[in-house]
Amino acid sequence: MTDVPVLKITDLTVRVPAATRTDSGRGDLTLVDRVSLTIARGERVALVGESGSGKSMTAKAVLRLDPTVELSGSVRVAGQEVVGAPERRLRQLRGSTVSMVFQDPMTALNPVLTIGDQVAEPLVIRGVGRRTARRQAVEMLDRLGVPSAATRLGAYPHEFSGGMRQRVVMAAALIAGPQLLIADEPTTALDVRVQEQVLDLLEEQSRELGLAVLLITHDLAIVAGLAHRVAVMRHGRIVEDRPVDDLFRSPEHPYTRGLLASIPSVDADPDVRLQTVEDVMRADAAASVAPALLSDTLLEEARP
Amino acid sequence: MNMLTTDGVDLRVEDLVKRFGRGSREFTAVDHVSFRLGAGETVGLVGESGSGKSTTVRCLMGLERPQAGSLVYNGLNLRRMTYRAERVFRSQVQMVFQDPYSSLDPRMTIGQIVSEPLRVHTDLDAAGRRARTVEMLERVGLDSAHVKRYPRSFSGGQRQRIAIARALVVRPRVLVCDEPVSALDVSVQAQVLNLIKDMQAEFGLSVLFIAHDLAVVRYLCDRLVILEKGRVVEQGTRAQVYEHPTHPYTRSLLEAVPRADPITERQRREARRRAAAALTPHIDKEIAA
Numbered sequence: 001m002t003d004v005p006v007l008k009i010t011d012l013t014v015r016v017p018a019a020t021r022t023d024s025g026r027g028d029l030t031l032v033d034r035v036s037l038t039i040a041r042g043e044r045v046a047l048v049g050e051s052g053s054g055k056s057m058t059a060k061a062v063l064r065l066d067p068t069v070e071l072s073g074s075v076r077v078a079g080q081e082v083v084g085a086p087e088r089r090l091r092q093l094r095g096s097t098v099s100m101v102f103q104d105p106m107t108a109l110n111p112v113l114t115i116g117d118q119v120a121e122p123l124v125i126r127g128v129g130r131r132t133a134r135r136q137a138v139e140m141l142d143r144l145g146v147p148s149a150a151t152r153l154g155a156y157p158h159e160f161s162g163g164m165r166q167r168v169v170m171a172a173a174l175i176a177g178p179q180l181l182i183a184d185e186p187t188t189a190l191d192v193r194v195q196e197q198v199l200d201l202l203e204e205q206s207r208e209l210g211l212a213v214l215l216i217t218h219d220l221a222i223v224a225g226l227a228h229r230v231a232v233m234r235h236g237r238i239v240e241d242r243p244v245d246d247l248f249r250s251p252e253h254p255y256t257r258g259l260l261a262s263i264p265s266v267d268a269d270p271d272v273r274l275q276t277v278e279d280v281m282r283a284d285a286a287a288s289v290a291p292a293l294l295s296d297t298l299l300e301e302a303r304p
Numbered sequence: 305m306n307m308l309t310t311d312g313v314d315l316r317v318e319d320l321v322k323r324f325g326r327g328s329r330e331f332t333a334v335d336h337v338s339f340r341l342g343a344g345e346t347v348g349l350v351g352e353s354g355s356g357k358s359t360t361v362r363c364l365m366g367l368e369r370p371q372a373g374s375l376v377y378n379g380l381n382l383r384r385m386t387y388r389a390e391r392v393f394r395s396q397v398q399m400v401f402q403d404p405y406s407s408l409d410p411r412m413t414i415g416q417i418v419s420e421p422l423r424v425h426t427d428l429d430a431a432g433r434r435a436r437t438v439e440m441l442e443r444v445g446l447d448s449a450h451v452k453r454y455p456r457s458f459s460g461g462q463r464q465r466i467a468i469a470r471a472l473v474v475r476p477r478v479l480v481c482d483e484p485v486s487a488l489d490v491s492v493q494a495q496v497l498n499l500i501k502d503m504q505a506e507f508g509l510s511v512l513f514i515a516h517d518l519a520v521v522r523y524l525c526d527r528l529v530i531l532e533k534g535r536v537v538e539q540g541t542r543a544q545v546y547e548h549p550t551h552p553y554t555r556s557l558l559e560a561v562p563r564a565d566p567i568t569e570r571q572r573r574e575a576r577r578r579a580a581a582a583l584t585p586h587i588d589k590e591i592a593a
Contacts, residue, residue: 050489051460162353191352191516192560199562200573218489221562225569244566262494264519266561270542274494274523 004079006180006212007039007062007098011073012083014057014236020068031057033236034073039180044206044213046223046244048259049233055216058233059182062214063094078179095122099173103185105165109157115141115168116153122176140171144201163194167201174205181206184216199226221263224248232256254284313378313477313510315341315364315397320373322359333359334370335534341478346504346511348525350518350557356534357514361482364512365399366390377478395425398471402483404463408455414441414466415451421474440469444499461492465499472503479503482514497523519561522546530554 014032021029032054039045049055060066062075064082075082078097082090102108109118119141120133128136134153141149144167157165166186173181183202187195203226206213215223223230224244231241232253240253251257258277322334334356341347349357362368364375366382375382377397380389398421401407408417419437422428428436438448444465455463464484471479481500485493501524504511515521521528522542529539530551538551549555563569 050491192518192562193352193556196560196562196576200576203573218491219562220490221564224562224564224566225573248564248566259491260564262491263564264494264497264517264523265564266519266522266546266558267563268519268522270523274498276494276498277491278495 005038005040005076006043006078007037007214008076009035009037009058009062009074010076011036012058012061012075013072014054014061015070015072016068017070031069031236032061035233035236035238037231037238037241039212039214041179042206042210042212043229044203044215044227046215046217046227046230047233048217048220048223048230050218053233054236055233056184059100059184059214059216062180062182063098063100064090065100095173095178096126096176097178098180098182099176099178100182100184101166101169101173101186103188105162105169105189106157108169109165111157114154114156115160118157119153119168119172119175122172126176136175137171140175141168143205144168144171144174145197146171161194162190163197166190166194166198170198170201170205174209174211177209178211180212180214182214182216185218186215187222188217188219195222202226219263220248220259232259254281257284311477312343313341313345314343314376315378315478315510315512316374316376317360317364318374318376320360320363320370320375322356322363322368322370333534334363336373337529337531337534337536338373339529339536339539341510341512343477343510344504344508345527346513346525348521348528349512349514349531350516350521350528351531352516352557354533355531357531358482359534360531361480361512361514365397365480391425395421395474396476397478397480398474398476399480399482400464400467400471400484403487404460404467405487407467408463410455413452413454414446414458417455417466418451418469418473421470425474436473437469440473441466444469444472444503445495459492460488461495464488464496468496468499468503472507472509475507476509478510478512480512480514483516484513485520486515486517493520500524517561518546518557530557 012032012035013030016029016031018027035058047055047058061071062077062082064071071083073083077093080093116134116137119137123133123136124130137153138149146152146164146167160168187198190198199222202213205211215227217223227244229242230244230247231238232255234255240247240256247256251260255277258280261275261280262277264274318338320334320337321332323330323332325331337356337360339347349360351357359368363370377393380393382393385393415437418440419433422433422436437451441448441451446462446465458466485496488496497520500511503509513521513524525542527541528545530537530553532553538545538549538554545554549558
């Protein structure tokens with residue numbers, strides 16, 4: 001049983017049917033195109049891509065959060081098929097086996113409910129007594145570094161800073177003991193110092209709880225120290241999926257090289273022009289054409 | 305004295321104070337902030353949310369009324385301007401905002417958006433405005449055939465190009481950018497940063513660049529002003545601030561920027577973990593054991 005991956009996505013395709021499209025285009029729109037991705041227990045995988053690459057749609061498909069799209073292929077969460085499963089089964093998976101954390105902690109939290117109620121809610125829904133649920137909420141908030149958690153259960157989200165709100169969201173996501181946490185741009189709305197704390201926390205919890213993490217982001221720099229593996233997504237497809245050290249040392253796909261080259265660095269020479277993804281891909285296309293031409297010419301010359 | 309006759313840029317912010325609320329709820333957002341922006345310079349105003357960087361810029365642009373301090377542009381007191389002086393100031397100092405999804409009017413075509421400042425600040429006729437608009441759109445890397453399209457058909461990076469075209473179409477001397485790339489994907493950031501750098505060189509612009517990302521600021525700025533809780537904690541040239549930061553706040557900001565290298569990042573995280581463990585009182589460990 002232990003060798004069943006936490007998540008096994010095989011040939012997943014996500015389509016918006018023509019009838020439900022809200023843009024001006026016609027026909028079905030394919031957002032995710034035959035994507036396969038496997039995450040083992042305790043493994044941290046980053047899914048990296050630009051806006052529109054399909055990374056968030058892939059993540060949402062794991063819990064079938066978007067009812068307007070059509071899924072095909074297979075998504076297995078701890079061995080259970082999600083595609084085509086009844087809604088009742090999905091409700092059992094959401095929060096218990098797989099939890100999700102989103103970009104903006106303010107919209108994820110309900111402004112009129114207390115922190116304590118929101119963190120304890122996943123347990124209360126599962127029939128845990130109110131008192132036990134609150135005690136566990138305090139423990140979880142403590143774990144995630146929310147100071148004097150016991151006295152702040154009655155506070156409301158607006159009384160917390162952005163970083164503290166994201167900790168509260170994480171506490172609610174982790175309280176029911178999921179095996180997989182999907183974090184969709186969890187630090188994009190935060191300041192750099194808070195971002196660092198949240199990422200440290202994510203890594204620590206993953207290590208201590210044996211929690212698998214799927215981190216969705218457009219920023220390769222933040223995955224460097226966190227992920228075991230990185231999958232790069234473009235136009236709905238995964239173009240490269242490799243261990244993090246390999247990917248940063250020798251990115252194979254020109255798109256990956258472009259993403260890496262476009263990151264500004266605090267140590268870089270500011271007079272060296274930043275490469276854009278287009279620069280790198282254009283240079284790569286030119287370079288891959290040149291040798292081909294060259295070898296053709298050589299062949300021509302070699303002929304008698 | 306008369307800014308209409310000088311062709312340079314000398315923008316001075318001195319002892320600027322802006323408070324919000326009153327009585328026990330009073331909050332000082334900007335607390336005696338001073339800095340200068342000279343001709344052709346790019347100055348970075350850097351800090352986290354709540355540091356007062358945006359409020360400082362809002363005071364400068366006349367969007368907030370400060371309680372104290374002076375704001376002077378080429379000898380002109382910005383806190384007390386005649387109508388005529390204000391018009392000149394507004395044509396010479398242009399702004400690009402953070403969110404290109406809310407800073408462009410969705411009901412205007414990009415041609416209308418980019419040419420609007422020309423209607424306000426120049427006496428060009430329709431044909432002249434059209435020519436300048438097309439020229440500017442092409443200069444920022446957009447297809448001028450798209451003048452009749454609306455903002456919704458453009459991506460975030462393209463919208464920020466449109467916003468930059470709108471700001472530069474009246475040939476200002478100063479460009480104020482409030483976090484112009486923080487809403488964009490990293491891959492698109494590079495394009496917009498390069499564009500700002502190119503425009504700066506081409507038009508000899510002075511740029512006031514507000515940002516929280518020190519990697520981005522390093523790429524663009526000659527000088528930095530670091531703000532913490534409304535106060536300037538450090539300012540200096542790029543070399544001074546990055547090679548020898550003097551204030552612990554600056555150091556902590558620099559330290560927190562993620563490095564795009566897995567081995568470095570793992571070592572840095574391990575070092576943080578050890579530092580945190582060293583800070584935890586030993587008594588906790590004894591109880592735990």
